[in-house]
Amino acid sequence: MPRLGLRARVSTTVAVGALVLSTAIATLSYQFIRSSLLDERRIVVWRTAYYDASYVEARIGAPDTDYVQVLSSFNPGRGRTPVLVVAGTPYRLDVAGVDIPRDLAEMVEGGQAARQIVHTPQGPVMIIGIPLATTQYYEIVSLRELDNNLRQIGLVLTLVAGGVTLAAAALGWYTGRRALRPLASVAEAAEGIAAGDLNARLDPQAEPDLERLAASFNNMVDQLQQRIERDRRFAADVSHELRSPLQTLAAAAAVLERRQESLDARTADAARLVVEEVDRFQQLVTDLLEITRAESELDLSEVDVLALARDQCKRREIDPDVVTVLNREGDATWRADARRVEQILGNLLENAQRHGGGVVAVRLYQEGGYNVIEVDDDGPGVLPENRELIFRPFVRGSNAERRGDTDGAGLGLAIVARLAESHGGRATVLDRPGGGARFRVELGRQS
Amino acid sequence: MSGVLVIEDDDRIRRSLMMALEDEGYKVRGTATAEEGLAAHRAEPAEAVLVDLMLPGIDGFECVRQLRRDGDATIVVVSARDDTHDIVAALEAGADDYLVKPVAIKELSARIRAVRRRNRGGQSSPGTIVVGDLEIRADAGEVRLRGEPVPLTRTEFLLLCELGAHAGQVLSRQQLLQRVWEYEFGDERLVDVHVGRLRQKIEDDTASPRRLVTVRGLGYKLQR
Numbered sequence: 001m002p003r004l005g006l007r008a009r010v011s012t013t014v015a016v017g018a019l020v021l022s023t024a025i026a027t028l029s030y031q032f033i034r035s036s037l038l039d040e041r042r043i044v045v046w047r048t049a050y051y052d053a054s055y056v057e058a059r060i061g062a063p064d065t066d067y068v069q070v071l072s073s074f075n076p077g078r079g080r081t082p083v084l085v086v087a088g089t090p091y092r093l094d095v096a097g098v099d100i101p102r103d104l105a106e107m108v109e110g111g112q113a114a115r116q117i118v119h120t121p122q123g124p125v126m127i128i129g130i131p132l133a134t135t136q137y138y139e140i141v142s143l144r145e146l147d148n149n150l151r152q153i154g155l156v157l158t159l160v161a162g163g164v165t166l167a168a169a170a171l172g173w174y175t176g177r178r179a180l181r182p183l184a185s186v187a188e189a190a191e192g193i194a195a196g197d198l199n200a201r202l203d204p205q206a207e208p209d210l211e212r213l214a215a216s217f218n219n220m221v222d223q224l225q226q227r228i229e230r231d232r233r234f235a236a237d238v239s240h241e242l243r244s245p246l247q248t249l250a251a252a253a254a255v256l257e258r259r260q261e262s263l264d265a266r267t268a269d270a271a272r273l274v275v276e277e278v279d280r281f282q283q284l285v286t287d288l289l290e291i292t293r294a295e296s297e298l299d300l301s302e303v304d305v306l307a308l309a310r311d312q313c314k315r316r317e318i319d320p321d322v323v324t325v326l327n328r329e330g331d332a333t334w335r336a337d338a339r340r341v342e343q344i345l346g347n348l349l350e351n352a353q354r355h356g357g358g359v360v361a362v363r364l365y366q367e368g369g370y371n372v373i374e375v376d377d378d379g380p381g382v383l384p385e386n387r388e389l390i391f392r393p394f395v396r397g398s399n400a401e402r403r404g405d406t407d408g409a410g411l412g413l414a415i416v417a418r419l420a421e422s423h424g425g426r427a428t429v430l431d432r433p434g435g436g437a438r439f440r441v442e443l444g445r446q447s
Numbered sequence: 448m449s450g451v452l453v454i455e456d457d458d459r460i461r462r463s464l465m466m467a468l469e470d471e472g473y474k475v476r477g478t479a480t481a482e483e484g485l486a487a488h489r490a491e492p493a494e495a496v497l498v499d500l501m502l503p504g505i506d507g508f509e510c511v512r513q514l515r516r517d518g519d520a521t522i523v524v525v526s527a528r529d530d531t532h533d534i535v536a537a538l539e540a541g542a543d544d545y546l547v548k549p550v551a552i553k554e555l556s557a558r559i560r561a562v563r564r565r566n567r568g569g570q571s572s573p574g575t576i577v578v579g580d581l582e583i584r585a586d587a588g589e590v591r592l593r594g595e596p597v598p599l600t601r602t603e604f605l606l607l608c609e610l611g612a613h614a615g616q617v618l619s620r621q622q623l624l625q626r627v628w629e630y631e632f633g634d635e636r637l638v639d640v641h642v643g644r645l646r647q648k649i650e651d652d653t654a655s656p657r658r659l660v661t662v663r664g665l666g667y668k669l670q671r
Contacts, residue, residue: 243527244457246549251463254552258470282549289529299531304663308635311621315632333663338635339531 007180011172018168019161026157034150042115042126045141049128052082053137060084060135067091079142086135098140104129108136123147182207186217195424198225228295235292242285246278253278287411290343291393294418298337300446305332305341305373309362312345318359326365334371335446340419344373347412348439352377356437370425370442376432377439387429391417416441450474451559452493454484454510455525456502460548464497464525464555471556481510485517493520495559498542500526500533508540515541519601521562525550531636538640543602544628545637561629576611578669581649581658583611592649602627603645606638610659610669619666642667 004012052074059070068091071082083092083100090100098120107114108129115128123144130137185202192200201221202214256263256271263271309332310320325332334341345362352359356377363374382390389395393414416439417427424444432438451473455461458479465475476493478484481502488496496514500507507524514522521544524537529547537545544558576583582591585608590597599607605627610618618626620635628637642659650656662668 239529240527243548244460247525247527248457248459248463250549251460251467251552254467255463255470258467282551285549293529304665307619307621307665311619311632311635314621331663 007173007176010176010179011169014172014175015165015169019165022161022164026161030150030154030157033153037146037150041143041146045126045128045139046115048077048080049130049137049139049141052139053130053132056082056084056137057132057135060086060132068093079145081140083138083140084135085138090138098125098127100127100129100138105136108138117143182210186210186213189217189221193221193224198228232296235289235295239289239292242289246282246285249278250282284411287415290415291411291418294340294415294422298422298446299339300335301338302333303336303338303341305334305336305345305364305371308338308342309345309364309373312342312349313359313362315346316349316353318349318353322359323362323364326363332364332371334366334443336371336423336443340422341373341443344416344419344441345375347416348373348375348441351375351412351416351439352379352437355379360432360436366445367442369445371445373441373443375439376436378436381431381435381437382429390429391427413439450476450493452484452488452496453477454479454481454496454502454507455499456480457499460499464552467552468556468559471552473556473559481505481507481513484510485513488514488520489517492518495521495523495562497523497525497555500524500528500537508536511537511540511542515600521559521601523555523558523562525555534634534636535640538637539644541600543600545634558628558630564629576608576614578611578614578671579658581611583607585611590649597648599645599648602641603648606641606645607649607669610667614669615671617662617665617668622666638667 055074056070059065059073060067067084067086071084071091071093074082081092081094081097083090083097085091085100085105098118101116101118104114104116104127108131111131113128113130115126117124117126119125123142124147126141126143128139128141130139185206189200189202198221201218204211204214204218207214253275257275260268260271306323306325309323313320313323349359349362352375356379358378360376360378361374362376363372365372365374391413394410395414413427420427420441420443423446425442427439427441430438430440451468453461453464453468453475455464455477456479461477461479465477468475476487478487481498482504484496484498485505487493498507498510498514502510505513507526511522511524514520522542523544523546524542525546525548526533526537527548534545543562546555546558574584574586576585580593582594584590588604590599590604590607606623609623609626620638621632623638624630624633624635642661643653646653646656646659649658658670660668660670
């Protein structure tokens with residue numbers, strides 16, 4: 001079972017508490033109201049019954065008294081039925097009324113006034129029995145009205161209890177949201193940081209109860225920022241420290257290369273190896289630096305990507321007319337980091353030339369919040385299982401599928417992916433309709 | 448003017464660069480500091496000066512500034528720093544080109560050769576081009592705006608000549624790189640920075656240029 005959210009739990013707890021409390025209060029109130037109403041009714045009923053009994057007794061002295069006549073000579077009021085029992089024979093006005101229960105009759109016959117509540121299909125009735133000199137007088141009083149009243153009160157109390165419970169649940173939900181609102185600002189700050197805004201901080205004063213959270217959150221971001229800054233400095237230092245000796249190597253290798261003929265065969269071989277490896281090393285370091293650069297801030301300007309793409313094509317002896325812009329204006333001036341866009345284009349074109357049988361088309365367009373670069377090639381395409389893999393560093397593809405930078409260090413597409421990510425976008429590879437691969441780079445539009 | 452001057456404080460880099468450039472057929476001198484380099488250049492101006500940015504004492508930016516003030520030599524910054532800010536700052540200080548280490552010797556040599564060709568061939572430009580109130584006297588190496596001479600560096604001058612020779616036509620950044628710098632391919636920021644510097648000298652309001660305009664998607668154009 002999925003765990004309930006914090007708000008749902010707060011809300012449920014408050015609602016259950018309110019339910020228990022309001023039910024208890026309603027029950028107690030009901031009991032109290034019921035007993036006081038009953039008591040009041042009882043007193044009235046007794047008093048009237050005694051009065052009626054003395055009235056009846058005064059009129060039944062003669063031996064040939066018509067008991068029914070006597071009973072009908074007074075009006076006991078609505079809902080009251082008088083019954084006179086003379087020597088075990090009940091005289092009553094209603095023919096099919098409520099029978100006097102036996103145990104009550106026995107008590108009254110024994111000379112004791114008594115009452116009993118009997119439930120009938122017509123509602124509850126109270127039967128009062130008063131012993132007279134030789135007879136017993138009973139009055140059957142309907143409690144239906146009282147019962148109806150109590151029923152209504154009960155209904156109202158139940159509704160109130162239910163309402164209170166619902167209100168409590170709503171209150172719990174609402175206060176839950178209010179209580180969690182400061183956490184929303186934490187979430188916002190965290191999202192900002194994830195998106196690269198390392199200056200996002202929480203105000204510890206904003207919510208006293210969350211001061212500790214805010215303080216530790218800010219501390220965490222400070223640490224993160226310092227660490228990123230340290231990494232960046234380290235990368236810059238490494239970059240510088242690697243570039244300088246490489247410059248020496250490159251120049252010295254050039255000297256060796258030029259003098260190959262004057263060297264003996266063995267030394268010339270060794271010199272050639274040095275020259276080749278220096279070249280490779282140089283490419284590797286340049287690529288690595290390119291990847292570390294992707295971590296640094298974007299250097300944004302209005303970039304004429306169409307011109308950039310055409311130039312990149314010319315540079316690689318690709319017909320610049322393969323580049324098309326798909327929007328109405330026919331231009332592709334995007335706010336982006338020119339250097340990175342150039343690098344992305346260059347690497348994609350090189351990849352298509354080297355491993356994809358040549359460039360078929362380059363498309364530039366805008367879609368949603370993205371500027372999109374697509375490069376179609378004429379190669380065998382990329383197997384679905386490799387489509388994510390080829391954007392990882394140092395992946396050169398299997399022998400069956402020589403995709404990725406086999407001649408270089410295998411960083412070309414990884415650089416593309418990193419640079420796309422640095423623009424808040426991504427790099428993917430799809431099938432080109434009609435064969436070949438379609439490399440698609442989405443760059444988040446910058447403001 | 449002759450040869451190449453290498454101002455580089457790293458002994459090994461300087462020595463290897465000098466060796467490699469000598470192999471390419473240049474007469475090469477080298478100094479470890481900007482002060483020595485500036486003195487050497489004053490004593491005997493070099494055709495091209497390679498300057499490192501991180502130098503003890505006077506730094507590379509200042510060195511470029513002084514070299515530019517002193518004369519017309521082609522200044523190429525060769526630095527390990529690849530930050531755009533550094534590149535733009537160096538170009539704005541007056542460098543003609545900026546190369547990030549490690550530079551392949553072939554490329555370096557190609558650029559210096561291009562500079563040489565430019566310096567020798569630059570004299571045979573057509574006569575005077577008049578574009579509005581701008582007068583470009585290619586043969587005299589002089590530019591006048593409303594009759595007043597405008598001081599331009601060699602690169603700025605060549606850039607303006609190229610744009611002026613095709614006034615009213617759009618030239619792409621790569622075309623300008625090829626024709627002005629004589630580079631087959633290069634960093635387009637070179638063109639942008641030099642256009643920016645040129646605008647400061649020939650435009651009344653650089654924020655909304657009227658003479659040297661940018662044509663989106665294509666390049667730059669000198670308005671007729």
